[in-house]
Amino acid sequence: GQQLNQSPQSMFIQEGEDVSMNCTSSSIFNTWLWYKQDPGEGPVLLIALYKAGELTSNGRLTAQFGITRKDSFLNISASIPSDVGIYFCAGQLPGTYKYIFGTGTRLKVLA
């Protein structure tokens, strides 16, 4: 079945540093979504991307929908302690309502 390869699996960074994570697939997706999950909570949507090449920002977060429709990246600038959590990418399969999720990037920010 379709798979999303998300990297890195985990990151330890210093407060104030920039972070970059990405998702790639052999399949094409219509939509790319980026979620953040805090411990004991459900995933919360950060950014949604609907068109190939689209670049969207949400505060310190920037994400792009790859031009091939097979990849996406998320950047976090000037990280702060509350950025700690697990970040997931998700892709919507063409012609369906189904989303496939990446395995997550666990981010830890050292003050």
Add this chain to the structure above:
Amino acid sequence: IAGITQAPTSQILAAGRRMTLRCTQDMRHNAMYWYRQDLGLGLRLIHYSNTAGTTGKGEVPDGYSVSRANTDDFPLTLASAVPSQTSVYFCASRREGRDTEAFFGQGTRLTVV
């Protein structure tokens, strides 16, 4: 109720027992989903429903069943629970339309012993 509500929040279940996880949304979203989350595996789709009266299988449907009698409710049933079904289960919903995204419930932590 605001958004998506899952119940129970956690449950310990004896192997072989039947269990239904409840999911209710009040946003009138057409599409609903059930995912399970396991360490190192991310979120995997179990079943989904595009609209009331229809359901479909996701990546890992075996051992689970769903129903969608109305727009608001999408229960997930484990007919005879096994320890490998120990997981955190998330329900999500999405409104109809091309450019829309899924919203998640708070999750149900299920332990099968």
